[in-house]
Amino acid sequence: MKQSTLFGRTLRDAPSDATTPGTQLMLRAAIARPLAAGLYTWLPLGFRVAEKVEQIVREEQNRIGAQEMEMPVLTPAEPWKETGRWESLEPITFRTADHNGREFMVSYTHEEFVHLHAKQEIQSYRQLPAIVYHFQSKGRDEARPRAGLLRVREFVMKDAYTFDADQAGLEKSYEAEHGAYARTFARMGLDAISVESDTGAMGGDVAHEFQVLTEVGEDRIAICTNCDYRANLEKATRKIAPQRSPDAIPAPTPVATPGTTSIEALEKALGLPASAFLKTLLLRTKDGVVAVVLPGDREANEPKQDTHLRDVVPGRDFGGERVDVHDVREGDACPRCGGRLEIKRGVEVGNIFAYGTYYSTKLDATFLAEDGTRRPFVGGSYGIGIGRSVQTIIETHHDERGIIWPPSVAPFHVHLIALPSSDPDVRAKSEALVAALEREHVEVLYDDRDESAGVKFADADLIGIPLRVTVSKRTLKEDKVELKPRARADAELLPQGDAAGRIAAIVRGWPDLPEMGNR
RNA sequence: CGGGGUGUAGCGCAGUUGGCAGCGCGCAGCGUUCGGGACGCUGAGGCCGUGAGUUCAAGUCUCACCACCCCGACCA
Numbered sequence: 094m095k096q097s098t099l100f101g102r103t104l105r106d107a108p109s110d111a112t113t114p115g116t117q118l119m120l121r122a123a124i125a126r127p128l129a130a131g132l133y134t135w136l137p138l139g140f141r142v143a144e145k146v147e148q149i150v151r152e153e154q155n156r157i158g159a160q161e162m163e164m165p166v167l168t169p170a171e172p173w174k175e176t177g178r179w180e181s182l183e184p185i186t187f188r189t190a191d192h193n194g195r196e197f198m199v200s201y202t203h204e205e206f207v208h209l210h211a212k213q214e215i216q217s218y219r220q221l222p223a224i225v226y227h228f229q230s231k232g233r234d235e236a237r238p239r240a241g242l243l244r245v246r247e248f249v250m251k252d253a254y255t256f257d258a259d260q261a262g263l264e265k266s267y268e269a270e271h272g273a274y275a276r277t278f279a280r281m282g283l284d285a286i287s288v289e290s291d292t293g294a295m296g297g298d299v300a301h302e303f304q305v306l307t308e309v310g311e312d313r314i315a316i317c318t319n320c321d322y323r324a325n326l327e328k329a330t331r332k333i334a335p336q337r338s339p340d341a342i343p344a345p346t347p348v349a350t351p352g353t354t355s356i357e358a359l360e361k362a363l364g365l366p367a368s369a370f371l372k373t374l375l376l377r378t379k380d381g382v383v384a385v386v387l388p389g390d391r392e393a394n395e396p397k398q399d400t401h402l403r404d405v406v407p408g409r410d411f412g413g414e415r416v417d418v419h420d421v422r423e424g425d426a427c428p429r430c431g432g433r434l435e436i437k438r439g440v441e442v443g444n445i446f447a448y449g450t451y452y453s454t455k456l457d458a459t460f461l462a463e464d465g466t467r468r469p470f471v472g473g474s475y476g477i478g479i480g481r482s483v484q485t486i487i488e489t490h491h492d493e494r495g496i497i498w499p500p501s502v503a504p505f506h507v508h509l510i511a512l513p514s515s516d517p518d519v520r521a522k523s524e525a526l527v528a529a530l531e532r533e534h535v536e537v538l539y540d541d542r543d544e545s546a547g548v549k550f551a552d553a554d555l556i557g558i559p560l561r562v563t564v565s566k567r568t569l570k571e572d573k574v575e576l577k578p579r580a581r582a583d584a585e586l587l588p589q590g591d592a593a594g595r596i597a598a599i600v601r602g603w604p605d606l607p608e609m610g611n612r
Numbered sequence: 613c614g615g616g617g618u619g620u621a622g623c624g625c626a627g628u629u630g631g632c633a634g635c636g637c638g639c640a641g642c643g644u645u646c647g648g649g650a651c652g653c654u655g656a657g658g659c660c661g662u663g664a665g666u667u668c669a670a671g672u673c674u675c676a677c678c679a680c681c682c683c684g685a686c687c688a
Binding site: 102104105106107108109110111112127129130184185201202233234235236237239244290291300302441444446476478510512513515516544545546547548549550551552554563565566567568575 | 613618622623624625637638645646647648649650679680681682683684685686687688
């Protein structure tokens with residue numbers, strides 16, 4: 094590929110609204126361009142990366158026996174209505190209707206439809222377990238897209254769906270996907286950790302997110318410094334210190350607190366720490382209004398009342414259901430081992446979710462079991478955001494000059510720089526080397542532009558292809574070419590004659606490369 | 613959805629009390645350069661986000677709207 098014809102130019106300055114380092118580099122290196130808020134176009138360089146990320150995901154799904162298929166972007170309303178999601182997803186989905194008024198949703202996910210297919214294609218327990226997956230665009234009407242490709246309104250997601258005959262089967266499939274995810278992210282150079290996550294409003298039993306810890310992440314993860322407990326803050330809990338015995342505390346007495354409507358004000362007025370207070374929040378839920386009582390130092394809402402009670406002990410002085418609805422913070426005790434919890438930011442690059450028979454019972458998706466009864470499929474779904482993964486790779490693989498792609502996902506293997514490209518000899522030798530490398534299936538971006546050395550090197554550092562090969566008048570004088578890995582500071586000179594072979598050997602030695610075929 | 617910010621050339625920005633719309637980079641042509649974002653000369657490129665209003669005169673003042681970004685809320 095000649096760089097002079099590349100569609101997409103590098104930018105010396107990042108647009109001023111690009112805030113994260115990765116977003117700035119993504120734009121500067123011509124990976125993708127914004128089209129509207131939360132909508133991005135992959136430029137050729139970025140598209141190549143996205144395809145490699147996809148291919149790695151594909152290979153790891155195939156490895157566990159998952160079968161690739163594809164379901165449409167536009168989905169009919171009726172199945173969504175059967176599961177109740179047509180209504181519940183209303184605020185965050187794009188909808189449309191055809192000319193006859195039939196309603197559609199831009200696919201948000203595909204549980205409903207894959208279940209309908211499973212119902213048709215799988216008749217017997219003998220056909221189970223089954224795992225299918227596809228790569229498909231998802232639409233989400235995010236109120237606030239942010240940070241380049243990290244949070245967008247349309248993105249390609251790999252989503253896989255497992256179908257099993259029973260809970261034990263589901264657990265096996267879930268484990269298989271969990272392992273596939275670990276291999277997938279490791280291959281693309283992402284240090285993703287698996288954390289316990291909230292199963293959402295859908296109920297369900299078990300869910301994990303694969304999180305890459307980075308400052309630009311929008312999720313907060315509680316991590317135990319002592320054991321392997323790791324959970325999204327949405328799900329995280331803590332060990333609560335035992336309470337003092339109620340017997341030591343006198344009966345509650347009213348304390349006048351006119352105008353004191355916040356815990357902060359109470360701390361000042363009564364000279365006690367926030368943790369000494371209880372506060373009540375009224376939450377409007379679909380089942381009516383619910384009162385929640387929390388320790389005063391958790392959350393920041395303001396109960397509106399001008400009298401407070403002193404010496405109140407939960408259980409003794411009031412009743413109610415004990416539920417875990419408070420937040421967890423840095424320094425809290427690990428619920429598992431009592432160790433210290435740290436809070437870190439992370440990007441959720443993937444999630445896996447065992448929902449059991451939630452969808453199959455609603456959609457009447459059943460199979461004939463060994464004992465002759467009809468049973469609902471026991472399922473799970475498993476997502477990986479492709480664009481978000483690419484952006485996260487950039488966020489975690491760069492230096493002050495530019496991107497440093499892991500070889501497995503780099504847009505090209507070699508960036509070959511002719512210096513100067515106006516020199517006929519340099520040009521001829523460069524093109525011969527490009528041809529020799531391509532014969533060895535090495536992917537080469539050939540900088541044939543009539544630019545100064547500074548511009549070419551700066552672009553090479555910015556674009557971040559793993560190997561930089563320089564063919565110049567200077568190196569040719571010694572009958573050599575220069576090889577410099579992007580990730581290292583030092584370069585070496587290779588004899589021109591076996592440069593192609595040496596470089597191809599390095600590329601073949603890289604682990605984790607996806608099988609892209611000839612390109 | 614609440615709060616804040618920004619809209620001027622492809623990108624980064626300046627534009628004074630309202631008085632001919634500018635700079636740097638990039639782009640085109642010519643020439644000199646050629647190992648870390650070279651230099652000279654010449655040039656192209658603008659619905660100043662949109663619409664009303666005030667004024668002799670609006671990039672600049674007023675109002676409304678739109679878009680984008682940031683914080684929060686919401687959300688796989």
